Amino acid sequence: MPHLLLVAAHPDPDSFTLALARRMAAAATAAGATVTFHDLYRTAFDPRLTVAEARGQPSDDPLVKAHIHDLVTADALIVLHPNWWGGPPALLKGWIDRVFAPGAAYDFEKKIDEGGLPIPLLRTRAALIVNTSNTAEAREATVFGDPLERMWRDCLLGFCGVQGIDRWVLRIIATSTPEQRAAWLSDAECRVMALLQALTSPRPA
Numbered sequence: 675m676p677h678l679l680l681v682a683a684h685p686d687p688d689s690f691t692l693a694l695a696r697r698m699a700a701a702a703t704a705a706g707a708t709v710t711f712h713d714l715y716r717t718a719f720d721p722r723l724t725v726a727e728a729r730g731q732p733s734d735d736p737l738v739k740a741h742i743h744d745l746v747t748a749d750a751l752i753v754l755h756p757n758w759w760g761g762p763p764a765l766l767k768g769w770i771d772r773v774f775a776p777g778a779a780y781d782f783e784k785k786i787d788e789g790g791l792p793i794p795l796l797r798t799r800a801a802l803i804v805n806t807s808n809t810a811e812a813r814e815a816t817v818f819g820d821p822l823e824r825m826w827r828d829c830l831l832g833f834c835g836v837q838g839i840d841r842w843v844l845r846i847i848a849t850s851t852p853e854q855r856a857a858w859l860s861d862a863e864c865r866v867m868a869l870l871q872a873l874t875s876p877r878p879a
Contacts, residue, residue, distance in 0.1 A: 676873050678707045679748035679798075683714045683755040683766035690847055690855060691806050694862050695754045698804075701863040705870055710744045714765050721768020730776045730786065741773045746796065750869050751836070753826075754804040757843075760821040770830065779834040794835025800872040801836045802865060807845040814843075838872055840865075 680702070682695035692713065699711045712719075719737055727733050733742070745751070755762045762770075776782070780792045803826045807814070814820050823841060831839050842865060844850075844858055 676707045676749040676870060677747055678702045678709045678750045678752065678870070679744050680709060680711045680752045681714065681754070681766070681769070682712070683753075683763045683769070685715050685763070687713075687716065689756075689806075690844075690850075690858075691754050691756055691804075693855075694804060694806075694844075694859065695752075697859050698752060698754075698862050698866045701866040702870065705867060707750075707870055710748075712741065712744070714769055719765070719769060721765050721772065723768065723771045727772060727775065732777065733772060733775065735772075738772050738775075741769070742775055742778045745773055745798075746778050748798050749800075749873050751798050751801040751831075752804065752866070752869065753801075755806075756847075757805050757807040757809065757822055760818055761825070762822075774830060774834060792833055794833065796834045796836055798831075798836045800838040800869050801831050801840070802869050803831075803839070803841040804862075805841070805843045806847045807843055808848045809845065811843070811845065840869075 680695060680699050682692055684691040686692070695711070695713070699709050702709045719741070720735065724733065733739060753766075755766050761767065774780070776787070777785075779796050780794055782790055782792060803822075805822055809818070826841060827839050
């Protein structure tokens with residue numbers, strides 16, 4: 675039975691981001707997956723990196739330790755958040771800083787960052803990043819360069835060894851119709867099924 679870690683970050687519990695997250699969690703559960711769902715704004719997660727953690731030492735925060743366990747045991751990962759200033763909400767960035775920790779998500783040969791190549795540690799085989807946006811696709815690509823694509827695919831998930839990475843951007847949320855949102859919610863279920871199906875494909879040699 676696959677373990678899916680689903681993480682959502684939006685301050686408004688009635689946001690479309692959270693509606694997507696709840697639909698995807700339900701679809702994965704119905705498909706037989708074990709789902710761990712973290713709605714970061716509805717938890718007591720502290721996003722502030724400690725001095726010790728910034729120096730590569732393990733966290734002594736029990737909640738951070740629990741989230742790290744959820745990450746390193748996940749077969750698949752789904753993260754949902756809005757695009758704010760070309761990045762995720764600050765709470766989610768703090769979650770990344772503390773949970774994608776050295777010794778858990780990645781490491782270095784000498785156990786210290788001296789600028790060398792990382793050793794990826796995550797066993798996660800498939801990841802889906804879902805972004806809600808009010809920026810047109812052409813403008814995002816030509817004016818801003820889509821920094822979220824580089825952050826998630828190259829700077830974080832690929833860095834830590836995640837094998838299959840997909841990203842789904844929904845736009846434009848501000849002017850979307852009820853019919854469009856209903857179609858997106860249905861598509862969200864299909865994407866969950868595709869993500870779980872990817873876990874059954876043979877591992878690369």
